[in-house]
Amino acid sequence: MNKRHLFLLAAAIFISTELFAATSFSGLAGGKLNYTANPEEKDFDPDLKLQAFFAGQFNFSQNVWSHLEFSINTGDFLSQSIFHETESLFQIDEISLIFRGNMYSSANYLSAFMGTYDPIGSDIFLQRYFNIKPINSNITESYLGLAGSILYPHFGIGIADVVKLYNEPLAFGGYIYLNHEDKDYYVLNADLRFAAVLSYFTCDFAGGIGVPLADKYKGEDVFIAIDKVYWHAGTTMLIGNNFTNSLFMQAGIYNASFKAKQESSIVSPEDIYILFEPRFLLGNAHLNLSLYSLPKQTVKKLLLVEDTLGLNVNLFSSASLASSNSLTYGVHVCFSLIDKNIENLKEYQSFTTDDLNVAVTPYIESDFLSGQLHFQGTIRLMEFVRERASHAFSLDLGYRTKF
Numbered sequence: 319m320n321k322r323h324l325f326l327l328a329a330a331i332f333i334s335t336e337l338f339a340a341t342s343f344s345g346l347a348g349g350k351l352n353y354t355a356n357p358e359e360k361d362f363d364p365d366l367k368l369q370a371f372f373a374g375q376f377n378f379s380q381n382v383w384s385h386l387e388f389s390i391n392t393g394d395f396l397s398q399s400i401f402h403e404t405e406s407l408f409q410i411d412e413i414s415l416i417f418r419g420n421m422y423s424s425a426n427y428l429s430a431f432m433g434t435y436d437p438i439g440s441d442i443f444l445q446r447y448f449n450i451k452p453i454n455s456n457i458t459e460s461y462l463g464l465a466g467s468i469l470y471p472h473f474g475i476g477i478a479d480v481v482k483l484y485n486e487p488l489a490f491g492g493y494i495y496l497n498h499e500d501k502d503y504y505v506l507n508a509d510l511r512f513a514a515v516l517s518y519f520t521c522d523f524a525g526g527i528g529v530p531l532a533d534k535y536k537g538e539d540v541f542i543a544i545d546k547v548y549w550h551a552g553t554t555m556l557i558g559n560n561f562t563n564s565l566f567m568q569a570g571i572y573n574a575s576f577k578a579k580q581e582s583s584i585v586s587p588e589d590i591y592i593l594f595e596p597r598f599l600l601g602n603a604h605l606n607l608s609l610y611s612l613p614k615q616t617v618k619k620l621l622l623v624e625d626t627l628g629l630n631v632n633l634f635s636s637a638s639l640a641s642s643n644s645l646t647y648g649v650h651v652c653f654s655l656i657d658k659n660i661e662n663l664k665e666y667q668s669f670t671t672d673d674l675n676v677a678v679t680p681y682i683e684s685d686f687l688s689g690q691l692h693f694q695g696t697i698r699l700m701e702f703v704r705e706r707a708s709h710a711f712s713l714d715l716g717y718r719t720k721f
Contacts, residue, residue, distance in 0.1 A: 341376060341377065341378055342376075342377045343374060343375070343376055343377070344374070344375050344377075344720070344721070345372065345373060345374035345375065345720070345721050346372075346373045346374075346718065346719070346720050346721075347370075347371065347372045347373070347718070347719060347721070348370065348371055348461050348463075348689075348716065348717060348718035348719070349368060349369065349370035349371075349461060349716065349717060350368070350369045350370070350461035350621065350692075350714055350715065350716035350717075351366065351367070351368055351714070351715050351716075352365070352366070352367045352368075352369070352712065352713070352714050353365070353366050353712060353713045353714075354696075354709075354711070354712030354713070355708055355709040355711075355712075356394070357709060360706075361708075362708035362709070364396055365394040365396060366394060366395040366396045367391075367392055367393065367394060367395070368390065368391075368392045368395070368406075369389070369390070369391050369392075369460075369461040369462055369619075370389065370390045370461065371387065371388065371389040371390070371411075371461060371462055371463030371464075372386075372387065372388055372389075372463075373385070373386070373387040373411075373412075373463055373464075374386050374387070380418075381417065381418040381419070381420070382415075382416070382417055382418070383415075383416055384413075384414060384415045384416065385412050385413070385414045385416070386412065386413055387410075387411040387412040387433075387463050387464055388408065388409060388410045388411055388463075389408075389409050389411055389462040389463050389464075390406055390407070390408050390409075391406060391407045391409075391462060391619075392404050392405070392406035392407075393405035393406060410432075410433055411433050411434050411463055411464040412431065412432075412433040412434055412435055412464055413431065413432045413433055414429050414430065414431035414432070414433075414435055415429065415430050415431075416428070416429045417429075423483065423484055423485060424481050424482060424483045424484055425481070425482045425484070426479065426480075426481050427447075427478075427479070427480040427481075427482065427491075428477070428478075428479050429477065429478040429479070429480070430476075430477050431472075431475070431476060431477070431478065431495075432474075432475045433464075433473065434464045434468070434472065434473045435472045435473075435476075435478060435493070435495075436472055436478070436480075436493075436511075437464055437468045437469070437470075437472060437473075438468070438469040438470055438472075438522070438524050438552035438553070438554065438570060439458075439468040439469030439470070439552060439554070439568065439570065439591065439616075440454060440458075440464065440468065440554075441453050441454045441522070441554060442464065443511075443513060443522055444513060444515060444520065444522055444554075447480065447482050447489045447513065448482075448487065448489070448513070448515040450515055450520070451560060453520060453554075453556050453560065453566065454554075455566055455568070455593060455595050455606070455608060456606065456622070456632055456634075456650075457593075457595075457608050457610065457620070457622045457623050457630050457632070457650070458593070458620060458623075459620065459621045459622060460619050460620050460621055461621065461716055461718075462619050468616065469552035469553075469554075469568060469569075469570030469572070469591045470550045470551075470552050470570050470571075470572035470573075470591075472493050472495060472507075472509065472524075473495070473497050473499070474495040474496050474497030474498075474505075474507065475495060475496055475497075476493060476494050476495025476496060476507075477493075477494055477495070478491060478492070478493045478494075478495075479491050479492055480511070487514055487515045487516060488512075488513070488514050489511075489512070489513045489514075490510075490511060490512045490513070491510075491511050492508070492509065492510050492511070493507070493508070493509040493510075493511070493524075493526070494506075494507070494508050494509075495507050495509075497528075499528065499548070499573060500528075500530040500548075502530070502532070503530040503531050503532050503533070504530070504531050505528040505529065505530050505531070505548065506528065506529050506531055507526055507527070507528040507529075507548075508526050508527060509524055509525065509526030509550075510524065510525060510526060511523065511524040512524075517559065518557070518558055518559060518562070519555075519556070519557055519558075520554075520555065520556040520559070521553065521554070521555045521556075522553065522554045522555075523551075523552075523553040524551070524552060524553075525549070525550065525551030525552070526549070526550060526551075527547055527548060527549050527550075528547070528548035528549070528550070528573075529544055529547055529548075530544070530545075530546065530548070531544075532544065532545060545577060546575050546576060546577040547575065547576045548573050548574065548575050549571075549574050549575075549576065550570070550571060550572045550573060550574065551570060551571055552568070552569065552570030552571070552572075552591065553567075553568065553569055553570070554567075554568050555567045555568070558597070562599070563596075563597065563598050563599055564596075564597045565594075565595070565596050565597070566593075566595040566596075566597060567593065567594055567595070568591065568592070568593040569591065569592050569593070570590070570591040571585060571589060571590055571591075572589045572591070572613075573586070573589050574586075574589065587659040587660060587661040587662075588613055588614060588659065589613060590611065590613075590659070590660065591611070591612055591613060591616065592609075592610060592611045592612075592660065593608065593609070593610045593612070594608070594609045594610070595607065595608040595609070602635050602636075602637075603633060603634065603635040604632075604633070604634050604635065604648075605631070605632070605633050606630075606631075606632040607629070607630075607631055607632075608629065608630040608631075608632065609628075609629055610623070610627070610628060610629075610630070611626060611627045611659055611660045612626050612627075613626070614626055614657075621694075621714065621716070622650055622652070622679060623652070623654075624652075624654065624675065624677065625654035625655060625656050625657070625658075625675055626654075626655075626657065626658060626659055627654060627655045627658040627659055627660065627662070627663075628652055628653055628654025628655060628675075629652070629653045629654075630650055630651070630652045630653075631650070631651045631652075632648060632649075632650050633648055633649055634646060634647065634648025634649070635647060635648065643684060643685035643686075644684070644685055645682070645683070645684045645685075646682070646683040646684070647680075647681070647682045647683075648680070648681060649678065649679065649680045649681070650677070650678070650679040650681070651676075651677070651678050651679075652675070652676070652677045652678075652679070653674070653675075653676055654674075654675045654676075654677075655669065655673050655674060655675075656672075656673050656674070656675060658673065671700065671703060672704075674700060675698060675700050676698070676699040676700050677696055677697065677698050677699070678696070678697045678699065679694050679695065679696045679697075680694065680695060681693065681694035681695075682694075686717070687719070688719050688720070688721070689717055689718050689719025689720070690717070690718050690719070691715075691716075691717050692714070692715070692716040692717070692718075693713075693714070693715050693716075694713070694714045695711070695712070695713050695714075696711065696712045696713075696714075697710055697711060698710045698711075698712075
């Protein structure tokens with residue numbers, strides 16, 4: 319996408335605040351420092367990296383508002399000096415303008431957006447339209463905002479129309495957007511979405527197709543030529559709720575393709591996203607068991623997952639302090655396979671200890687000032703077996719705040 323267009327739209331949104339009498343703002347920001355050894359170096363080479371995001375909502379009136387979100391993912395501060403230039407990735411995740419129309423039995427939300435909008439793979443859609451507490455898995459936690467865990471993105475430039483019923487906990491809508499996910503051509507996408515939030519069942523489902531807009535056919539210039547069609551689908555589902563034993567599931571496929579005279583679609587295992595997580599209440603404690611197979615691009619952005627295929631066990635508990643602040647403490651134990659996906663499981667007999675990672679991550683979260691402080695340390699046990707003890711440890715310090 320042309321970055322100039324993104325900045326032009328951002329400027330238009332900010333300038334439009336002058337058109338409304340009462341403008342208010344709310345936002346969420348966060349950042350995380352990671353200290354670890356560079357995995358690409360045999361000898362110990364410490365890395366200090368930063369992930370950060372900013373998300374803001376501008377309320378121009380009761381029925382008109384906009385979203386702006388961006389994220390930063392830096393390289394190693396210690397390679398030179400924290401006071402010198404450091405290579406980093408800056409990404410505008412969302413710029414959108416939303417108009418709400420109030421009807422007799424429903425509310426209609428018409429949106430124009432650039433970037434990633436209401437992505438499948440997060441619970442952002444459910445939080446925005448149903449005002450629920452977060453239900454996402456802890457293992458998909460990220461300090462990159464919308465750029466974190468995504469089954470597949472509504473990414474590009476486009477429009478969306480969502481209807482939320484007043485008398486029933488249901489929402490449905492459609493998206494039309496243009497992106498460049500195909501390496502050669504722009505892709506026109508059309509998606510449908512449905513979501514429901516009940517006492518003991520929550521679901522969010524979306525699916526659609528993308529058509530590459532080719533301008534050549536057999537070497538000749540044409541207006542439009544279609545030789546294949548992409549399809550994508552994803553769902554987030556919770557059976558039970560945050561106060562009961564429950565089952566959380568996410569699954570998705572992105573960029574599967576059909577071609578003319580092709581009997582079945584082409585699906586790459588790297589574009590399949592699966593997360594299956596039973597959640598148990600044990601008195602004042604919680605136990606979550608997470609089986610996952612995630613795309614490599616998703617794993618790179620997450621706080622707790624380092625490999626694409628594995629099992630994570632998360633045991634944690636919360637307490638209230640005398641100052642009314644909350645404290646959460648727990649541990650993750652993760653067993654994962656390096657550079658494997660669900661297709662490789664049929665070759666399990668060939669797996670060796672070189673394919674296995676075992677990580678133990680104790681962590682603590684606490685209210686601090688007006689936000690939440692997160693601290694964790696990770697011990698990678700297999701690095702001792704590989705005689706790379708200096709690569710076995712890492713520390714993360716993160717902070718989020720609303721304003």
